[in-house]
Every structure is written in C-alpha cells, then in structure tokens.
Amino acid sequence: MAQVIALVDCNNFYVSCERLFRPDLQGVPMVVLSNNDGCAVARSAEVKDLGVKMGVPRFQIEELIEQHGICTFSSNYTLYGDISARVMNTLESIAPRVFVYSIDEAFMDLSGLQKNYSLLEFGRFTKSKVEKEVGIPVCVGISTTKTLAKLANQGAKKYHSTGGVVDLTEVKRQRKLMAMTEVGDVWGVGRRISQRLESMGVKSALDLADADPKWIRKHFSVVLERTVSELNGVSCIPFDDTPPVKKQIVVSRSFGERITELAAMRKAIAGFITRAAEKLRKEGQVAQHLQVFLRTSPFAKSQPQYANSTSERLVEPTDDTRLLLAASMRLIERIWLSGYQFAKAGVMLSDFYDPKLQQQTLFCAEGDSRSEALMTTLDQINYKTGRVQFARRIDRNPWDMKREMLSPRYTTSWLELPRVK
Amino acid sequence: MAITQIADAVDLTAEHLKIPFYTESVPAGFPSPAQDYIDKTLSLNELCIKHPNATYFVRVDGDSMDGVGIYKGDVLVVDRSLTAQHGDVVIASVSGEMTVKTLQLRPRVRLVPQNRRYSPIELKEGSELQVFGVVVSVVRVLK
Numbered sequence: 398m399a400q401v402i403a404l405v406d407c408n409n410f411y412v413s414c415e416r417l418f419r420p421d422l423q424g425v426p427m428v429v430l431s432n433n434d435g436c437a438v439a440r441s442a443e444v445k446d447l448g449v450k451m452g453v454p455r456f457q458i459e460e461l462i463e464q465h466g467i468c469t470f471s472s473n474y475t476l477y478g479d480i481s482a483r484v485m486n487t488l489e490s491i492a493p494r495v496f497v498y499s500i501d502e503a504f505m506d507l508s509g510l511q512k513n514y515s516l517l518e519f520g521r522f523t524k525s526k527v528e529k530e531v532g533i534p535v536c537v538g539i540s541t542t543k544t545l546a547k548l549a550n551q552g553a554k555k556y557h558s559t560g561g562v563v564d565l566t567e568v569k570r571q572r573k574l575m576a577m578t579e580v581g582d583v584w585g586v587g588r589r590i591s592q593r594l595e596s597m598g599v600k601s602a603l604d605l606a607d608a609d610p611k612w613i614r615k616h617f618s619v620v621l622e623r624t625v626s627e628l629n630g631v632s633c634i635p636f637d638d639t640p641p642v643k644k645q646i647v648v649s650r651s652f653g654e655r656i657t658e659l660a661a662m663r664k665a666i667a668g669f670i671t672r673a674a675e676k677l678r679k680e681g682q683v684a685q686h687l688q689v690f691l692r693t694s695p696f697a698k699s700q701p702q703y704a705n706s707t708s709e710r711l712v713e714p715t716d717d718t719r720l721l722l723a724a725s726m727r728l729i730e731r732i733w734l735s736g737y738q739f740a741k742a743g744v745m746l747s748d749f750y751d752p753k754l755q756q757q758t759l760f761c762a763e764g765d766s767r768s769e770a771l772m773t774t775l776d777q778i779n780y781k782t783g784r785v786q787f788a789r790r791i792d793r794n795p796w797d798m799k800r801e802m803l804s805p806r807y808t809t810s811w812l813e814l815p816r817v818k
Numbered sequence: 819m820a821i822t823q824i825a826d827a828v829d830l831t832a833e834h835l836k837i838p839f840y841t842e843s844v845p846a847g848f849p850s851p852a853q854d855y856i857d858k859t860l861s862l863n864e865l866c867i868k869h870p871n872a873t874y875f876v877r878v879d880g881d882s883m884d885g886v887g888i889y890k891g892d893v894l895v896v897d898r899s900l901t902a903q904h905g906d907v908v909i910a911s912v913s914g915e916m917t918v919k920t921l922q923l924r925p926r927v928r929l930v931p932q933n934r935r936y937s938p939i940e941l942k943e944g945s946e947l948q949v950f951g952v953v954v955s956v957v958r959v960l961k
Binding site: 418420483486487490530531532704736807808811814815818 | 948
C-alpha cells in the first residue's frame with residue numbers, strides 16, 4: 398500500500414461554528430444563509446431531515462422556517478475563518494503533511510503510518526482531538542487515493558454505525574461502499590455528467606470504477622478517466638494540488654526553506670493571492686472575505702512555535718488582484734512576528750458573489766419601478782468607468798442589509814466575546 | 819532614556835503585546851546600557867495560552883464567582899484541551915447557557931458558585947454535564 402490519505406471534513410461546519418458558543422442551539426433546526434442572495438449554504442441535521450436542499454433561497458422555505466422554528470443566520474466568515482484555522486492547525490499538529498482543501502475540509506497524508514498504527518484508531522484519535530479541543534465535530538475517511546478518501550468520508554457521514562470514521566483501504570470494502578453509492582455522489586462527477594452516465598447504464602460508483610477507461614475518455618474526458626483510476630486505487634491527483642471547490646479558494650504552500658523575514662513572507666503571500674484571484678476570476682465570481690494564515694512547523698519542537706490567522710471583510714466584493722493584494726499585505730503585517738521560522742502560509746477567499754446577481758439584488762432591494770432605466774444608466778457608468786467603480790457604486794449595499802441575522806465575532810473581537818454568567 | 823525605550827517598545831494597540839525583559843536594573847538619567855542586556859521578549863500569550871488552537875476567551879457577566887476573584891467584566895482564558903478535574907474552574911453549559919463555576923466531582927458531580935447568594939447546581943439523575951473548557955487565567959484590565 399503505497400499511499401494512505403485521510404479526508405477530514407467538518408460536519409455542517411457553519412452550523413457547528415454557530416453552535417459552539419450557543420449551547421441553547423443544540424438540537425435546534427438551523428440554517429446559515431449566504432449574504433448575497435439568502436440561499437441556504439449550511440443546514441443542521443434537523444433541517445436536512447426536513448428535506449431542505451443545499452442552496453435553496455430563503456423565500457422558498459419561509460413556511461418551514463415558521464412551522465419548525467428554524468433559526469436562520471447570516472454567514473459569519475470572520476468566525477468560520479478563525480475556527481477553520483484552529484481545525485487545520487490541530488490537524489497539522491498530528492500529521493506531517495496536510496493539504497487544506499476548503500474552509501472545512503483537509504487531506505492528511507498518512508502514508509507509512511499503517512506499519513505501526515491502526516489507521517482506524519488514528520482516524521478516531523483525529524476526530525476526538527478536533528472535537529474536544531476546537532469543539533467542532535468532524536468525520537474522517539481514510540483510503541489510498543483522494544477520490545476514495547472522499548468516498549470513505551461520505552460513508553462515515555452517512556452511516557452512523559461507523560462512528561464517523563471509515564478505513565477504506567481494503568479493496569473489498571471499497572467495492573462494497575461503491576456499490577451503495579450513486580455515481581453522482583462520486584467526487585468530481587457533476588450533475589450533467591452523472592445524468593449522462595446514468596443514461597448509459599453507469600449508475601453506481603462501482604459501475605464507474607468498472608467502466609473501461611478508454612471508453613470513458615472517448616465519451617467523456619481525461620478528467621473522468623482519472624476519476625476511474627482513482628476509484629481503482631491508482632492515485633492521479635497530486636497531494637497538494639486539487640481543483641478548488643466553488644465556495645472558497647484556498648492557496649497555501651509549505652516552504653522548502655523556512656521564511657524568517659517579513660519581506661520574503663510578503664512576497665510569498667503576494668504570489669498566493671495573485672493565484673487565488675486568478676482562480677476566482679476563472680470561476681466568474683467576486684469575493685468579499687479574505688483570510689491570511691501562517692505557521693511555524695509544529696514538528697520543530699526545539700524552535701519557538703507560532704501560528705496565527707486573520708481576516709478582513711472587504712468593503713465590497715471584488716476579483717481585482719490589486720485590491721486583494723493590498724488587503725493581504727495589511728493582514729500579513731497584522732499577524733507577522735519576527736524571530737520565528739515559518740514553514741507554511743496561505744490565503745483563503747470566501748463569501749462569493751456572482752457579479753451579475755449583485756446587479757439584480759440592487760434593484761430588488763431598492764424596489765424601484767424604473768429599474769430598467771436605472772440599469773441602463775448604471776451600465777453606461779460602468780462602461781465608462783470600469784468594473785471597480787461599478788462595484789463601489791453598489792456598496793450602499795444590498796448584501797449588508799441581509800446580514801441582520803449575523804452572529805457576534807466571538808473569537809476575533811474583544812467586544813463580542815461569548816458571555817458567561 | 820531607558821524609560822523612553824520601554825515606552826516605545828510597548829505598543830498598546832498590538833494584538834500580540836511584547837514587553838522587553840531587562841536583566842539589569844536601569845539607573846534613570848544614565849545613558850542606557852540596557853540594550854545589551856535584553857534577555858528575551860516576554861509575551862502574555864506565552865504565559866496564558868499553552869494550547870492556542872484549543873483556547874477561547876469569554877467575558878464574565880455575573881457575580882457568582884466573586885469569592886475567587888472572578889468579577890463581572892473579566893476576560894477568562896479557557897483551554898478546551900484540558901480534562902476538567904475536581905476543583906477546577908470551568909465553563910459549562912447549564913440549561914442552554916454558558917456559565918463559570920467551580921467543578922466538584924466528589925462526592926457527586928456539581929457546579930459550585932463562589933458567592934453565598936447562589937446555590938450549587940446539582941446535576942439531574944442520568945444527565946451529562948457539558949463542560950466547554952477549563953479556565954486557566956483571569957484577565958482584568960484596570961485602566
């Protein structure tokens with residue numbers, strides 16, 4: 398067994414963050430809404446059981462909210478970012494290689510561990526450590542490729558008898574779980590592709606694993622052929638390079654040579670944010686929340702240890718590299734400390750908006766019957782003055798009004814600390 | 819001059835407050851030889867926070883712990899990585915609220931306030947005590 402990879406995924410992450418300092422919300426149905434359009438971006442288990450799907454707009458579930466007393470929250474990315482950094486740092490402290498995949502998921506390289514430890518035991522240790530120390534429940538899936546680790550994690554989430562940890566390194570167990578998994582639930586298989594696959598008789602993950610790779614390449618793509626290989630235990634996705642999820646963009650790297658100077662760190666962060674902004678534009682999105690993090694190596698025990706992260710809610714959502722760069726430089730200086738040997742740093746963009754949607758939201762919010770005329774005027778202004786100006790124009794700001802259900806910044810503001818009697 | 823240097827070094831707005839630690843006493847009005855004797859920089863984080871990823875701050879909002887010098891408005895440093903022991907000051911959740919009390923495990927599990935005007939919170943039969951974390955430091959800003 399050459400490679401062993403674990404995927405650690407936080408359960409209903411935003412909901413879990415909201416509950417951390419609110420024991421009264423335990424067991425209460427909860428939904429976290431996106432800031433731009435009020436769609437459900439996280440649901441508690443109780444709400445999932447009610448059949449509320451990911452991404453539904455608030456107005457469609459208004460009745461359910463009323464009827465079941467569902468608590469709704471605006472997205473508090475400052476809180477989620479801080480808690481996320483704690484989860485990731487905890488993982489970094491127990492595994493030598495960690496790849497942060499999104500705000501609530503990370504891959505751990507556990508290759509070689511199985512010689513001396515039970516992988517299942519290690520998974521359980523990871524789960525209980527994060528839950529006890531950070532306070533966020535997680536599931537752990539372990540297998541030989543990233544795609545299989547993701548599958549194992551889904552199994553851990555779905556089947557409560559697993560206790561939230563699945564060791565899927567055995568081929569027999571892999572095939573058993575794949576037979577029970579719909580092809581559309583395989584990592585990297587989108588809805589359109591899964592519909593086509595199903596129409597061609599490829600219904601389960603196992604059907605896909607057993608499909609002829611050449612046939613897959615011919616009718617679909619090299620990307621899907623790679624997925625087939627991954628399902629068969631042949632690793633095709635490099636450990637530290639994974640396509641971004643749509644909800645955040647993380648760019649981070651371990652440094653070959655430790656960074657000890659602020660100038661070098663600024664350069665590294667500038668590289669990360671440039672790359673992140675490129676990815677963001679490729680997705681056709683704009684982001685409003687930016688987080689920067691750095692840490693020393695938790696394994697260099699003799700060296701002083703320091704890890705920190707900080708974030709900023711930008712005045713307006715943007716995909717402009719210059720604005721993001723300026724913000725990231727402010728942030729890195731805020732958490733920089735001299736006298737440490739930094740081993741890793743990174744940036745994360747979140748709170749995404751569709752620039753086209755913002756335009757609509759503006760007019761809906763203002764409820765202006767002359768919206769069409771207004772839009773034309775605005776488009777002309779936009780045409781003349783460029784996109785940045787345009788974004789500024791609408792920062793009197795439909796999405797800020799939608800943040801009325803925002804929880805306190807429990808962990809990042811002295812004025813908003815949780816209160817204890 | 820030496821005094822000026824200390825004042826310069828303490829940036830009260832900095833999140834991570836650094837205080838230079840001098841190994842020699844510094845005679846006022848004398849050109850400072852202290853620069854050469856700075857041993858290391860002390861950080862309050864280092865003193866109060868042993869497990870940064872597991873450490874949260876909460877603010878006291880009551881007088882039930884007056885007896886052990888925990889007052890309204892104090893910031894408590896709470897470490898979740900520690901396992902609560904008998905006699906520890908803990909943050910626990912009681913009827914959906916976060917509360918700070920002394921934990922007693924013997925002769926039976928209960929949460930004890932340090933103020934005679936309050937009664938201990940007894941745990942109901944069969945219920946599980948939800949401990950958020952162990953209080954390791956009290957921070958009170960005087961000025």
